[in-house]
Structures are given as C-alpha cells and as structure tokens.
Amino acid sequence: MTPAPDGPGGEGLLAGLPAEERERLTALAREVVMPGATRVFEEGEEADRFWIIRSGTVALDVQVPGRGRVVVETIGAGGLLGWSWLCPPRQWHLGAETREPVHAWEFDAAAVRALCTERPALGLALVTLVAATIGERLRATRTRLLDLYGPQESGPTP
Secondary structure (H helix, E strand, C coil): CCCCCCCCCCCCCCCCCCHHHHHHHHCCCEEEEECCCCEEECCCCECCEEEEEEECCEEEEEEECCCEEEEEEEECCCCEECCCCCCCCCECCCEEEECCCEEEEEEEHHHHHHHHHHCHHHHHHHHHHHHHHHHHHHHHHHHHHHHHHCCCCCCCCC
C-alpha cells in the first residue's frame, strides 16, 4: 500500500503537487518507525534521505562549542525532516533526534532526485517546498540563537 503524505500526519505538505506527481513521489516512500531518543542524523554526515513526519516529534540541533547540542527547532506531524539531500554537498546542516516515537514516510534522496530529473514539474514543486522549509528553519534558528546569545533585556534600575 502506498502511503499518502498529504493525508493525516502529512496535512498539506504535498497538497500543492498535482495528484499524478504526488502519487509518483509517494510511491517511493516507505513507512518507518523510530523509537524516542534516536539520533536520526548528525551535522556534517551524508544527507541521503528525508522524511515526512506522520506522528511524534524530532528536535533539530546544532553543535555549539562549549555548550554541546542546542535545540533550534522541533518538527512535528506534517513536517519535512531534512532538506540537505537536495543541495550539494548533500551533508546535514543540523543534527536531529526523536523526542518520542516517530512514525514517518522515508524517501531515498537519489531516487527522488532521479524522479525530479524525469519530471521537471515535480522537481520545481519540490524545490519550492524545500526552499520554504529552509526559510522556516533559518528563521527558527535565528530566533533561537538570538534567545541564547542576543543582548539581554534589562528593566529599569531602581
């Protein structure tokens, strides 16, 4: 049975794709379950797959010297986990760890890139989806890093 990442747990993520393209893409997906506290990937490793989260949450983190891993965003149901598979050098820019058991659709990046080469309209739609995700991640990371390292507000001194 082919999963449908635009249905429950993947609401709207692939809804912008024409039905035929969505079916071609989802035919490449496989359902996976990851236990809680599982490292999904590490910053700098090869990005050879991506996931659409159906249920559960995954924390994205960055290594900060002297502080270790700092969570910059948490992704839940319907979220895209991983965009680095699309952009050379295809290495993860962040790390990821499940916060609880996660059910997801997993996609092999090479197979998806090959499909996008065959189907340019699908490729453009996926690049647009990934670009929106990158923008969201950059905003979230910036906000989190400002929270951690930005100037601290101080109230009036008595």
